Amino acid sequence: MSNQGGPGGFLDPFGVEVDPALLTLALTHRSWAYEHGGAPHNERLEFLGDSILGQAVTVQLYRDFPTLNEGELAKRRAALVSTVALAEIARGLGLGASLKLGRGEEMTGGRDKDSILADTVEAVIGAVFLSTDPATANRFVLDLIAPLLANHERFLSSLDALDPKTSLQVEASRRGLPHPQYETTGSGPDHDRRYRAQVTLAGVTGIGEGTSKKTAELHAAQDALTQLRTAKR
Incomplete structure (x- = not known):
């Protein structure tokens, strides 16, 4: 072998x-x-x-x-x-x-x-x-x-940078909020499936898309983090 x-x-x-x-x-x-x-x-x-x-x-x-x-x-x-x-x-x-x-x-x-x-x-x-x-x-x-x-x-x-989902979870814990929950949907044929995810924390909703659920959720988490950090300024 x-x-x-x-x-x-x-x-x-x-x-x-x-x-x-x-x-x-x-x-x-x-x-x-x-x-x-x-x-x-x-x-x-x-x-x-x-x-x-x-x-x-x-x-x-x-x-x-x-x-x-x-x-x-x-x-x-x-x-x-x-x-x-x-x-x-x-x-x-x-x-x-x-x-x-x-x-x-x-x-x-x-x-x-x-x-x-x-x-x-x-x-x-x-x-x-x-x-x-x-x-x-x-x-x-x-x-x-x-x-x-x-x-x-x-x-x-x-x-x-490697794991915005974990960073968002840490942010939720810091604020005394439950762990973020992701809503992820898929569309398109099996060979070319696209996913869309959204996650809400502290009044902010992050949205992400990708060719896998994992990627879509990572992008949604990063979007939420960016909005939360911008709001702090």
Whole structure:
């Protein structure tokens, strides 16, 4: 099951071997699947990988920062698993070149879209988990995020930019308000789904759009934060 010379060559530095069929599935975007008779795509693996990623990062942060409270730990975790952070990891791996995309996504720069790259990283994590074992998948996740953690100053200074949802949650707690709730709707065909999210806090409503729920909610949170900060001036 060696990845050498195949589409999974980006995995070679990590010393993991993934079932070729699972790896191909992890790299298959729904736009490609739609154009090929509804073939399987990577969203189920993405769902699995998201959970594995969150657990591995949570445990590592808990161990590495024994003096931080829950809120600070949550901010660091959110920054590490954000769309922006995962897309950065994907670019470092050259993951975009291995994606299987439909013509529409190919023509609109899908190989470098944050949402597609981030979702694919999660799908690859899911494929590693199913092909190996929990301990190997955990090590793989920690190796993936190591470059972000190693650049300590950049990591800390980027917390707010990487995760506006967490920043909005912190703002709500500071004001003694409940956690923000997002209303997210989707429209369009499965291969070209668009999402619109809105969130309200302290009389301000943020609105965001994107090609995934995650991206739309991040943009809505950032919009709300911008309005709240402008109102303070």
